[in-house]
């Protein structure tokens with residue numbers, strides 16, 4: 001072969017490699033997990049991974065809470081709300097909320113997955129046997145049984161309850177009505193979801209230990225990353241997470257999800273006695289990054305109008 005031809009062949013090979021082998025594979029435009037909650041008009045940002053929603057918590061941004069789509073704007077039973085003593089109707093007697101487990105069967109999950117969805121961290125659980133999943137009923141839920149599905153966090157708190165300024169962290173444990181097959185199916189139903197909200201005031205005290213699920217955060221700093229913990233026993237026990245050692249005082253009302261599409265399918269159970277979280281845990285959470293490479297410094301929706309809804313206080317019966 002003459003030199004010229006050889007060079008041509010070589011050049012073509014390089015072009016081929018560049019075009020078909022080194023070329024980046026187009027990002028699969030996977031559907032967001034909660035796609036059905038997002039108004040169809042919500043634009044996905046260009047040239048970014050799409051597995052998150054284009055909304056933020058900046059009041060002056062076009063994607064800020066005032067401009068969230070669909071029910072977020074048109075709804076009349078939105079969350080969070082501001083809870084003031086004297087506003088609620090006191091329920092002193094049974095039925096008080098019963099957090100029921102079959103304690104003989106109750107087991108910790110086999111795997112805990114944590115995902116940075118661009119707005120914070122969501123923890124989901126895989127159980128060996130689904131009959132051992134924690135369940136709740138009673139109180140505002142009546143006889144309906146709700147299964148535990150996942151939890152996530154907002155900072156600072158979303159619901160405001162006296163300690164507005166000092167409430168650093170609100171943990172939401174999402175449960176779905178077990179008459180529906182999955183969380184996704186339940187999300188669209190008026191009686192679909194029950195969310196337990198736990199409130200935390202931050203402290204520097206050295207006597208407190210880190211919340212067990214916080215150390216996982218360092219593995220998911222970048223948006224769209226996921227980390228599995230296969231020794232969940234050491235990080236997650238439902239009883240411990242909801243601090244069941246103390247019988248909870250619970251404020252309940254009917255409201256919505258606090259993220260787009262804000263569907264009005266949530267029975268809220270707010271455990272109003274605050275717990276403590278280490279300031280260093282809060283710093284760790286604020287290391288999480290959004291898709292624009294900014295730290296998620298806050299992700300709390302502003303309070304929404306009550307619009308005449310009833311708010312109930314359930315106190316322990318014994």
Ligand SMILES: *[C@@H]1O[C@H](CO)[C@@H](O)[C@H](O)[C@H]1NC(C)=O
Nearest residue numbers: 058059060061062063064294
């Ligand atoms: C909030 O949005 C406005 C308008 O887009 C922008 O100028 C400002 O920098 C944003 N603030 C933060 C903290 O991102």
Ligand SMILES: *[C@@H]1O[C@H](CO)[C@@H](O)[C@H](O)[C@H]1NC(C)=O
Nearest residue numbers: 126127128129130181182183
């Ligand atoms: C447990 O429930 C989950 C979520 O509904 C489901 O994906 C999984 O297959 C179930 N596992 C078993 C062992 O039934």
Ligand SMILES: *[C@@H]1O[C@H](CO)[C@@H](O)[C@H](O)[C@H]1NC(C)=O
Nearest residue numbers: 094095096098137138139142
């Ligand atoms: C809650 O549990 C108590 C004590 O076991 C029981 O008496 C009561 O009927 C239960 N309430 C509901 C709503 O299940």
